Amino acid sequence: MKNNRFSPQETARRKRAEEKTAQEMSRNRLIQLFCLLFFLKFLLFDLLWCLDTTFSSFSYPIAYLSKSILALLLTLPLVLRAPRWVEAVVALATDLFLVANLLYFRTYYTAIPLESYALAGNLRDFTASVTESLRWPDLLFPLSTAAALLAARRMPQPRLPRRGLVRYANALLLSSLLTAALLVGKGASAAATRRCSSTGS
Numbered sequence: 678m679k680n681n682r683f684s685p686q687e688t689a690r691r692k693r694a695e696e697k698t699a700q701e702m703s704r705n706r707l708i709q710l711f712c713l714l715f716f717l718k719f720l721l722f723d724l725l726w727c728l729d730t731t732f733s734s735f736s737y738p739i740a741y742l743s744k745s746i747l748a749l750l751l752t753l754p755l756v757l758r759a760p761r762w763v764e765a766v767v768a769l770a771t772d773l774f775l776v777a778n779l780l781y782f783r784t785y786y787t788a789i790p791l792e793s794y795a796l797a798g799n800l801r802d803f804t805a806s807v808t809e810s811l812r813w814p815d816l817l818f819p820l821s822t823a824a825a826l827l828a829a830r831r832m833p834q835p836r837l838p839r840r841g842l843v844r845y846a847n848a849l850l851l852s853s854l855l856t857a858a859l860l861v862g863k864g865a866s867a868a869a870t871r872r873c874s875s876t877g878s
Contacts, residue, residue: 705841707832708755711764714825715748715771718818722775725814726782739863742856749849755835756845765826772818780810
């Protein structure tokens with residue numbers, strides 16, 4: 678009968694490898710937490726945006742892929758070992774951006790034009806209308822950030838090894854390629870539909 682027991686050296690090596698893997702997973706929890714936080718924020722944004730329209734983006738795979746890309750990009754400071762307060766600033770800035778677009782949409786039914794961000798100082802003239810546009814669900818954006826920051830206090834600062842960086846880059850690349858493929862396919866389908874329509878007319 679074959680002996681499956683390992684030598685003491687092999688047992689010690691396996692134990693060290695398991696401990697190293699556990700430490701890496703523990704250090705990655707902070708990145709996973711904020712990645713999930715951003716992904717859920719964008720889902721909430723779409724939900725609140727669609728409440729005032731007949732459009733729903735939740736039936737399109739590209740909506741989830743684009744949110745995944747944004748979530749991965751916004752956690753880049755943690756991946757690059759920046760202090761966690763940098764990630765907190767990124768999360769709060771994201772909250773401001775999303776809530777501001779919701780408030781603008783509820784008045785003008787469109788996203789804020791890029792040039793309007795330079796006129797943010799004029800917002801004090803419209804304080805009343807902005808306050809009236811606020812809704813209770815909007816508080817979920819800053820509250821979710823606060824909850825994540827509280828949870829993050831017990832998590833170690835992430836230090837991704839090389840293979841962790843490779844996984845991050847692969848996830849970002851794969852999401853981007855799938856999104857690009859879906860966009861190209863959607864464009865080709867729209868072009869074919871237009872050709873059929875013009876031929877039929």
